[in-house]
Amino acid sequence: MGISWRIAKIGRISIQIDGSWVIIFALVTWSLAVSYFPQQYRGWSPFLYWGVGLATSLLFFASVLGHELAHSLVALWQGIEVESITLFIFGGVARITEEVKSPLMEVLLAFAGPLASLTFSALFGFIWVVGRLFMSPPLAALARYLFVINGMVALFNLIPGFPLDGGRILRAGVWWLTGDLRGATRLASSVGQGVAFLLIFVGVWSLFRGDLGNGLWLVFIGWFLHDAARTGYRQLVVRDILREMKVGDLMSRDFQPVESGILLSRLVDEYILRLRDHAYPVVEEEELLGIICLHDVKAVPRERWPTTTVKETMTPRAQLVIVSPRDDCAQAIRALSEHNVRQLPVLEEGRLVGLLRRSDVLNAVRMRQELT
Numbered sequence: 001m002g003i004s005w006r007i008a009k010i011g012r013i014s015i016q017i018d019g020s021w022v023i024i025f026a027l028v029t030w031s032l033a034v035s036y037f038p039q040q041y042r043g044w045s046p047f048l049y050w051g052v053g054l055a056t057s058l059l060f061f062a063s064v065l066g067h068e069l070a071h072s073l074v075a076l077w078q079g080i081e082v083e084s085i086t087l088f089i090f091g092g093v094a095r096i097t098e099e100v101k102s103p104l105m106e107v108l109l110a111f112a113g114p115l116a117s118l119t120f121s122a123l124f125g126f127i128w129v130v131g132r133l134f135m136s137p138p139l140a141a142l143a144r145y146l147f148v149i150n151g152m153v154a155l156f157n158l159i160p161g162f163p164l165d166g167g168r169i170l171r172a173g174v175w176w177l178t179g180d181l182r183g184a185t186r187l188a189s190s191v192g193q194g195v196a197f198l199l200i201f202v203g204v205w206s207l208f209r210g211d212l213g214n215g216l217w218l219v220f221i222g223w224f225l226h227d228a229a230r231t232g233y234r235q236l237v238v239r240d241i242l243r244e245m246k247v248g249d250l251m252s253r254d255f256q257p258v259e260s261g262i263l264l265s266r267l268v269d270e271y272i273l274r275l276r277d278h279a280y281p282v283v284e285e286e287e288l289l290g291i292i293c294l295h296d297v298k299a300v301p302r303e304r305w306p307t308t309t310v311k312e313t314m315t316p317r318a319q320l321v322i323v324s325p326r327d328d329c330a331q332a333i334r335a336l337s338e339h340n341v342r343q344l345p346v347l348e349e350g351r352l353v354g355l356l357r358r359s360d361v362l363n364a365v366r367m368r369q370e371l372t
């Protein structure tokens with residue numbers, strides 16, 4: 001989908017909406033205003049149908065946000081970082097950067113969302129039942145719809161197929177029994193793919209029976225779930241591989257250090273153009289002072305290259321992320337992507353021993369993935 005907009009920030013979590021969300025929001029509002037409410041409740045003005053439709057879908061998406069916030073709060077409480085919550089075509093996704101630490105924590109984290117949805121459902125159910133007696137019918141209609149839809153959101157998410165919440169609970173159970181997180185994820189995502197095929201099958205069957213609306217929805221959701229189950233498992237495998245590899249195994253030792261005093265014109269001619277490396281550690285008497293890369297050089301106007309030194313242009317050591325040969329690659333790749341750099345200097349006892357390049361890590365992961 002690609003495009004997403006940030007609409008708010010709650011604490012350190014940024015709340016975003018995906019481009020697809022706008023289309024779904026319009027579709028839901030439209031179907032409520034021209035089909036659902038007119039069929040259930042006759043005699044309202046078109047203005048009222050659209051007003052109630054709009055308010056209902058706004059509250060529906062607020063409920064989905066509440067579901068994701070519930071997951072995020074439990075994650076934060078467990079000390080797990082939450083980057084963002086994105087509302088998109090089938091609800092929401094909370095981007096949580098790490099895996100949970102134990103099966104029990106996973107169950108709490110996974111169950112928080114459906115519990116929030118069930119709470120909203122109960123709340124709107126109560127408003128509907130009690131409010132019906134004295135509230136205006138459109139408000140009662142709105143409450144009734146939100147009662148039903150939040151209940152459906154909770155039930156759908158409790159389907160035991162990974163990466164749905166129910167699948168995470170299943171995974172935690174198997175993980176607890178076997179102690180094997182990867183095996184548990186493989187099982188839970190197989191169930192997820194099975195559920196996905198079942199949804200697609202029922203969807204296609206509904207299409208043949210002429211139920212276009214529901215059929216298409218089921219096929220869509222099944223497709224999405226199938227995809228998510230596969231990527232969820234793959235991500236875990238990659239994370240496992242990264243955790244097993246050490247920086248020392250993947251760093252390259254054949255890097256070319258440059259002296260801090262040389263001029264940019266010489267760096268370009270004798271190093272960049274000849275060796276075709278992207279980045280060079282800058283040293284003075286064997287001590288690392290910083291890193292200079294093509295990007296830094298390009299930021300200086302060409303006519304100043306013959307008079308500017310490497311030392312004036314480089315990224316100084318204080319601003320670099322430095323790793324040790326014993327660090328695992330999962331940490332290193334996180335540092336690479338967080339700081340948006342292509343390489344990290346590797347230091348052992350204060351001495352520069354290698355460079356860890358992003359491309360080397362990615363190639364190693366790809367190789368190992370082919371072999372598992």
Ligand SMILES: [Zn+2]
Binds near residue numbers: 067114
């Ligand atoms: Zn959830």
